[in-house]
Amino acid sequence: MSIDKNTVLKVARLARIRTSDATADKLTGELNNILKMVEELREVNTDGVEPMTSVVDMKFPSRQDIVTDGGIADKITANAPEKAAGFFAVPKIVE
Numbered sequence: 783m784s785i786d787k788n789t790v791l792k793v794a795r796l797a798r799i800r801t802s803d804a805t806a807d808k809l810t811g812e813l814n815n816i817l818k819m820v821e822e823l824r825e826v827n828t829d830g831v832e833p834m835t836s837v838v839d840m841k842f843p844s845r846q847d848i849v850t851d852g853g854i855a856d857k858i859t860a861n862a863p864e865k866a867a868g869f870f871a872v873p874k875i876v877e
Contacts, residue, residue, distance in 0.1 A: 783821070785813045 787803075790810050794801040801809070852858075855868035864871035 783817050785810060785817065 787806050787810050790806045790813065791801060794806070794809075859865040859868065859870060862870050
């Protein structure tokens with residue numbers, strides 16, 4: 783697959799990127815090189831390779847999914863200018 787100059791100019795116009803003809807020529811070559819690398823990656827045999835999220839095999843720590851109120855309302859509202867019954871108190875702005 784390759785991209786020509788007209789395609790680069792069309793994509794640039796759709797993306798609202800101002801591009802000169804000289805820049806479009808340069809971008810055409812760069813995009814074709816990128817597509818060439820992608821084609822090379824498609825040729826790699828990945829049969830039997832498990833998908834990974836990291837190159838290091840690791841287990842993520844997990845915890846039980848328990849809904850709580852946090853129990854720290856006093857700490858959260860400690861610096862609030864105004865508070866009432868464990869909540870932030872704000873002035874009424876809609877009448």
